[in-house]
Amino acid sequence: MDKNTEEICNYAGYDYKTDYWIKVDRSYENECEQYTVSKLINKCQNRHKIIDIGCGFGRLFPSYQPYTDSQILCDYAQHLLDQAEKELKNTENTTFIQGNMYELPIDDTSCTIALSIRTLHHLNRPKVFFKQLNRILTPNGHAILEIPNKRNFLTILRFIIGRSSFNPFTKAPHKLGDTFINFHPKQIINDLKENGFKCICTKNTNFLRHPIIKKLLPLKIMIKIDKFLQSTISFMNLSPSIIVLIKKEHSI
Numbered sequence: 001m002d003k004n005t006e007e008i009c010n011y012a013g014y015d016y017k018t019d020y021w022i023k024v025d026r027s028y029e030n031e032c033e034q035y036t037v038s039k040l041i042n043k044c045q046n047r048h049k050i051i052d053i054g055c056g057f058g059r060l061f062p063s064y065q066p067y068t069d070s071q072i073l074c075d076y077a078q079h080l081l082d083q084a085e086k087e088l089k090n091t092e093n094t095t096f097i098q099g100n101m102y103e104l105p106i107d108d109t110s111c112t113i114a115l116s117i118r119t120l121h122h123l124n125r126p127k128v129f130f131k132q133l134n135r136i137l138t139p140n141g142h143a144i145l146e147i148p149n150k151r152n153f154l155t156i157l158r159f160i161i162g163r164s165s166f167n168p169f170t171k172a173p174h175k176l177g178d179t180f181i182n183f184h185p186k187q188i189i190n191d192l193k194e195n196g197f198k199c200i201c202t203k204n205t206n207f208l209r210h211p212i213i214k215k216l217l218p219l220k221i222m223i224k225i226d227k228f229l230q231s232t233i234s235f236m237n238l239s240p241s242i243i244v245l246i247k248k249e250h251s252i
């Protein structure tokens, strides 16, 4: 097995939809992300062909399909692609491709938009993926990526009051167990720059994804608060999840 295959976080046999999104109700996170992705997709000028990389069971498909001419859904886990193909509606212009983010089986300069949400936290070497993104995107193509933020308000608070010795301000990635890695947003944006991308905007979301808050506040109110905070304090990059819109400036 080569390094690119060895490092994959393999979802084979995992019922990601039921176990992660349904058993524990994550409607709040889902609605916030659908909203943010739709908003950012609509900022992209050329919406001819989008690729959703690490698409899982196609959760975010409804947030981009209505605004794009054709779609590629790509994931390493074949059973999740099969589930997407079976369950999604409006897939006339959609292709399902099994592939690895470290070596995407996609032609050079063939996609106008790339989307990858909740995937960076599985990558030990995000820069290898950013190179792939640069390769498959058309000139001036866009990408929308989610950054799992190690420097969020909760990790900062815990550090300041001495509840955690983990320093959220350092640029090094923060590994949580074998499969999760959180990153400093500035480090990821720098890595993207090195790989030919310019950051167009950042949207902060999932501010309230704490179990206690979920118990206290109705879903509708939580979503309203998230949208308000997203539109007012996104520049601070303090939420646990940051979604960035970037543009390919040059090939590498």
Ligand SMILES: C[S@@+](CC[C@H](N)C(=O)[O-])C[C@H]1O[C@@H](n2cnc3c(N)ncnc32)[C@H](O)[C@@H]1O
Pocket (backbone or CB within 6 Å): 007, 008, 009, 010, 011, 053, 054, 055, 056, 057, 058, 059, 060, 074, 075, 076, 077, 080, 099, 100, 101, 102, 116, 117, 118, 119, 122
């Ligand atoms: C947390 S899920 C996110 C799924 C989807 N983007 C969403 O937000 O609902 C991570 C997905 O990334 C896929 N994945 C992880 N490592 C991968 C790799 N190296 N190449 C392709 N897909 C990968 C997994 O199979 C899984 O479907």
